[in-house]
Amino acid sequence: xxxxxxxxxxxxxxFDASVKxxxxxxxxxxxxxxxxxxxxxxxxxxxxLARESQVQxxxxxxxxxxxxxxxxxxxxxxxxxxxxxxxxAYRGMLGLLKERDVSVIIATAAFFDDYRQMFQQLSREYDVxxxxxxxxxPEVNSIEELKFQFGLGWNxxxxxxxxxxxxxxxxxxxxKHGYLNLVSN
Numbered sequence: 001x002x003x004x005x006x007x008x009x010x011x012x013x014x015f016d017a018s019v020k021x022x023x024x025x026x027x028x029x030x031x032x033x034x035x036x037x038x039x040x041x042x043x044x045x046x047x048x049l050a051r052e053s054q055v056q057x058x059x060x061x062x063x064x065x066x067x068x069x070x071x072x073x074x075x076x077x078x079x080x081x082x083x084x085x086x087x088x089a090y091r092g093m094l095g096l097l098k099e100r101d102v103s104v105i106i107a108t109a110a111f112f113d114d115y116r117q118m119f120q121q122l123s124r125e126y127d128v129x130x131x132x133x134x135x136x137x138p139e140v141n142s143i144e145e146l147k148f149q150f151g152l153g154w155n156x157x158x159x160x161x162x163x164x165x166x167x168x169x170x171x172x173x174x175x176k177h178g179y180l181n182l183v184s185n
Contacts, residue, residue, distance in 0.1 A: 075121070133169065137149075
């Protein structure tokens, strides 16, 4: 844990903001002076929030969005911003795996159309399934709703309920494409 009180230290500002968000308060004077005690209190609060977040929350009152947030996208060329970096790296990796006859699934959590189009292109080129994990949450209409209903609450990561849904969804893809048969042979 990095901490000093200088105004230009970014790490200190992030930690200070995080402590405030965790509502670490009502500590004895000695605990306020002890960085270790404060850190342990902060970590305890994070674990408490994580335990509380392992249930699906009720949807937001008004999402403000009636449209399908992960709707169909039309096939298109790989965008310039992804072509030379992300797409090239995936093609290299998939080419090597194909040469070695390794079965591949690319499970994505991509929300932006250019990424989704790139993964569709890779799926066509290399004949690999590309399940879109956000589609496993039909009850949400936005990234914000997904994080609210299935998030940890103290950062952007999803909770155990969401990861269970991921595991079941990916398991169905594995079964559908006959990858289980490859294991037994």
